[in-house]
Amino acid sequence: MSILATMKILFFSAKPYDNTFFERYNHYGFEMEFWETHLGPHIADAVKPGTDVICVFVNDKLTAEVIKTLFEKGVRIIALRCAGFNNVDLDAARKYGLRVCRVPAYSPEAVAEHAVAMLLTLNRKTHKAYNRVREQNFSLTGLIGFNLFGKTIAVIGTGKIGAAFCKIMLGFGCKVVAFDPFENDDLKLRGIEYLPFHEVIKLADVISLHCPLTAENGYLINAAAIAAMKKGVIIINTSRGGLINTKDTIEALKNGRIGALGIDVYEQEQKLFFKDLSGSIIDDDEIQRLISFPNVLVTGHQAFFTQEALVEIAESTLHTISKLLQNQAVDNDPSVLV
Template sequence: MKIVFFSAKPYDREFFESCNKHYDFELEFWETHLGPHIADAIKVGTDAVCVFVNDKLTADVIAILAQKGVKVIALRCAGFNNVELDAAKQYGIRVCRVPAYSPQAVAEHAVAMLLTLNRKTHKAYNRVREQNFSLSGLMGFNLFGKTVGVIGTGKIGAAFCKIMLGFGCTVLASDPFVSKSLQSAGVKYLPFHEVIKEADIISLHCPLTPENHYLIGSNSLSTMKKGVTLINTSRGGLINTREVIEALKTGQLAALGIDVYEQEEQLFFKDLSGSIIGDDDIQRLISFPNVLVTGHQAFFTQEALAEIAASTLKTVKMLLEDNVEEIVSDAILV
């Protein structure tokens, strides 16, 4: 059985080849992303394609995959907004994902971004390297006693809530599904507009859907406290970048940490250090001293990559063998 990987990096090859010792798939790794430009190059007889966040599985691409005999589309991530699920269903192609590879990895990265922005450790590091030990401009605030708003309390959001409770924060949450265990731990559930109104810090941990596209924009920003800190490790389309830039200019947002960006497929996972980047919005964000941007690395831990490889190969094997009993239910999308 053959799996073709798209948007493949050296670390993908390392972890999937190591895990494949238990399965003996034929693995083929392509650096290019999957889209209309390359789909027709897939050879007939490919059983599955394994894709990542920047791959674009439109209806046209899925139609070509069906012609090639592809039976499974495996996302080695949790999000699936880049796949036309209706088209996959129409052509009888199964779609699976990794719903919970390492919630702690992403939650811990969100906390790292928050701490870095607050205590300005990135600036202190650069100063000391230049033998500047001045503390001017490095003042932060105690997290203890602050109100943290968590939007989305799935596995990642829940992990983030628990960490913030450990810091002694008041944690407010918004989610269509209330977690009784989080409530018992001290998390208070409120409607979205009330959470963002009360919070000193807001962290996004929800999937991107048509309903919550630009969840954070001028309207929601205007209801927040002046000087709020916003962290996004979920999906770039949750925030309206240009309206967030305006909020940074006015001080409505005191700090912004993003590991995702709406136009990230043109930027992230690439070395563009010798290039002129034409995206004015990302250039503007990078220029702000109170903005921290990381390139979709929140998932990037040894434990997460090992779990992604193990979960993906197991699910693909079960789907190709038409044996879904052992698959976690929310891993199968179609």
């Protein structure tokens, strides 16, 4: 028996598709257990001794308290099956000697294409047209959009996902400007101009967010930033909910400063997303207000959700776990954070 076959991985926030893809690509013989509950202080103590790896997703909360509890239970590795890691206290992981890994690039095109889908839907109002035609209403009144060709698109963050989005927008014949502390030479050769944040948002007809959430850029989109934008700008966020100040955004939607908003993420999404709440009363007034606007499109953290992405997430996560458990060299591996 392989030594890996004696190792146990406990999954939090697990959905049926997680079970399917991780079981399918478990070529290492890991023992795997799937819990639907999210990880936080309320449940950390339920982790049983003998669990080697905790595998978590975007809305699991790995605070210093949680990480200390995991350490005391004998957990050795925290594996994020996502790219972002703002929900993990990395300093606490270092303190207690836990390794932390992620999936830095599971399918950039999946998220970029979803951002484009949201933009096209909001602009050309295909969701409204679909509902009208089903009721035998073929009127075009209220469905007018605009050509994307020739418009200025501001891309905030040009990592793998942002770069994929830039290339799609170039294909539409748009002018693309970008903000990122680390400029992409390939994108510059394609004609994309890098400018400071306050300049790109002034120029943009459309702003798409593709940067990670950090301590420095929380509420990047706030009242001051919105005031500097073109009136009627479209904002798309498929990155992290905390990049947008929801209260300020609602006010800008009310007064017409923002022309349309597409969000696949939401700053309080851990209470809502990945759950069927169709029979519940949702007590989050801000999400209810957002949903009520005719020019707002909300999807439930769906951008990553393609066959290709789920295969890459499962394969990459399990491969990195196997390397860490066998103490193989991981120097300069972007999958390994700690």
